[in-house]
Amino acid sequence: MGVSLERLRDSWRTLMGDATILEPPEEEPIDIVSGEALDLVLRVGELLLASGEATERVNESMLSLAVAYELPRCEVSVTFTVISVSVHPGRGALPVTGARAIRRRNPAYWRLVALHSLIQEASIGLLDVEEAHDRLRRIKRSLPPYGAPYPPWLGVIALGLIASSAGVLVGGGLLVAGTAFVATVLGDRAAAMLGRRGIAEFFQLAVAASIGTASAVLVIAAGAPANASTIVTGAVVALLPGRPLVASIQDGITGDLVSAGARLLEVFFIVAAIVSGLGLTVYAAVHLGVPIDVRDLPAAPVTLRPVAVLAAAAVSMTFAVALAVPRRVLPAAALGGALIWVVYVFARGLGAAPLLAAAVGAVIVGLLGHLLARRRQLPPLPYIVPAIAPLLPGTAVYRGMIQLNDGAASEGVLTLIGGISVALALGAGVNLGGELVRAFQRVGVGGSGRGARPAARRTRGY
Template identity: 55%
Template sequence: MTQTMPRTGRRARSVWERVRERAAGRAYVHDEPDEAAAAETYRAMDLALRVGELLLASGEATENVSEAMRSLSVAYGLPRSEAAVTFTAISLSCVPTDGAPPVTGERSVRRRLPDYERLAATHQLVEQAALGLVDLDAAFDRLRAIKRARPPYPGLLITLSLPLISASASVLSGGGAMVAGIAFAATLVADRAGAWLGRRGIAEFYQLAVGAAIGSLIAVLVIAAGLPVQASAVVVGAIMALLPGRPLVAAVQDGISGAMVSAGARLLEVFFIVAALVTGVGLTVYAAIHLGLPLSVEDLPTSLPSAGPVPVLGAVAMSVTFAISLAVPRRALLTAGIGGGAIWLLYVALRTADVMPVLAAGVSAAVVGLVAHLIAARHRSPALPYTVPLIGPLLPGTPLYRGLLQISHNDLNQGLLSLFTALATAFALAAGISLGGELVRAFRRGGTVGTSPRRRPAARRTRGY
């Protein structure tokens, strides 16, 4: 009677036979995997990596990039895939089920240019692919079309968006039409000087420092010429046009979502941008004061912000021009304009009620940001095009300039306090915008294919350990 060998015995014999074959110089040959299936896996991984690279380069937060890549992995059947996203690199790995070795792909983001129109189109592609409406070939075609698409606004308008931000900010700071014109011209010259340096291969840190120095230098020349204008509003406008509102929002979102590596890198980016602005403005202001020009802290606006028609229009214009500089979809411009006016009016109301400036900025950003997140969810669009432009009117240009003036006048304690207030206000704005998104996420039904609220890394309880 024949006896059946136990399964463990057959497995041990198979392993022993492979060992004997290797010892005899014969390589053990695996069953060849299906080449067509392997090629399809590689193409799906390539698509997910290219989509992740495009989203990250367009300014998307790390968590949303990871969710998009996981959605594509589920949609196109990548087995046991894992996505890892950092500030400048993206990797995707999968473990095939046919015995083939694991496969890992990686792409680096070498050039980051905020383009929220492209970001929204890419998210729409991911959503439709996750729902099974786009096959792999069509997805590649649409991705190439997104990359080649023209910006939603003329190039000249995008070029003039930063000077328009500066002009609007100078109006918010108490300047009139002449001050707005001077701020516009100063920022335009500074921006073109930075672009010229960029074409010569100069690092962006020095481009920003030179731009900030040119803006403040023109204000100093206005004072030296004796023109009857509020020159401090020119400097504040130039600073507001260069303040890193977009990377700060992304940094806070990454930190809250648990992507600490990316959050730390983005915060370093914010630090170097602010350091460049402080360097450029600080050197000019220090030189002007020691040359005897009347730059004084008393020239800065000290009264409560006003809810008059001119400041409100300035806030609306600043949010709209900020949105244009980020190339948001055209349908988001109306939200940017209304939201900019609303966040300014709410901030004025809270300051009138003796609420601290930092708290007033955070509460205003949270309330208006919540509404903007709801509008983005209604349009089935990413939230950044609807939320980031709203914080423009409340960016802390005035306390930053006040701190530099106080330090230049050897008032170190008050200067550091003003700089800390500017930093705290910026973080309050970013945290308020992020809080609105968390509230929408908490009460929203459904989610992205391949993800769920319970599986969100940021939601896992660690109790601080």
């Protein structure tokens, strides 16, 4: 009753002019979502992921662009095959969402460098949206001044030189280097032909591995078993998945478990394809009476002879060319390969197991590579991925397959597990070096720094 009388009194005062009618406050305007900015964030993320960048750094780069171009309340989701961006204008308006699928990957590290330069300039306000779109178009189409540093044929030659250098590293000579080069180039060209016909990449890699192994079998049949084993070792090293291995370990360490699992599955299928090609050829050779003996297989001499150190540097440099790193990174890649070999040899000389020696070398290379990348304001992958190439376990894969096909199944499985463990130690080691750098840096490329990883503070180990 009291409330009704109060309302009647207020109404009477309003009619008599004793009270002022208050206008309802205006609603705050809805934030405007720029379609061009949203499209730019999606396209940059797609190209980064397709070019071989790790998931966490793709996420950081996309968020940096979203902040630079004022996309309100932006959420980014990056997985191995799909990226999505969702922007919320606010005031109950429907979110604006876009997604892109990554159907083809082309590891080109020169493109990563160009994209990170674009992100840095955009983050500090030096590029508007139209200028950023124009630069992105030039990077994607390799238009001047953003173009591939090497002609396509040099990438094919680099694969052959990886095999040649790896063959020399495990004790081969000029004959081994030349034969491994020819076998690897032939395998790559055969795989490229299958790719143009739409054959799956698994079978392309299997064919490339089988061609390298077949050349070794021919050399064994000609009476030179020691030379043959070094040939196939070099051919296998040229096919091993060093790049996706490093990225998969990094994704797992940083908490992107979906992408880490997918990348590890990719590594598994690549190794399975190589093992399949090796296994079929070795199986056929053994049953045709070719005298393949495990005792004839090479073991990289743990020595600091100039030939070995130069071969390790050559493996890393040619691996860098195959990954299309910028030319100014090539000297650092060569030095990284020589350094990881020297550290590995010293650690083995002190009694360390191969797994521990490889991990120690990878940590040092990862630390120095991340520091150099930070100093030059470049992404770290062009520095660290080529450097681990000399220690990739090509010999272990070959030895394990021969043991499996020669009736020593348990020994073969253990050898393959040991080789995979060394590869995982290399990936974990280079990422540990990066974590040590992150622990003391304040900001990095794409906004990465110790304050840019909130997921690291979510849990306490349980």
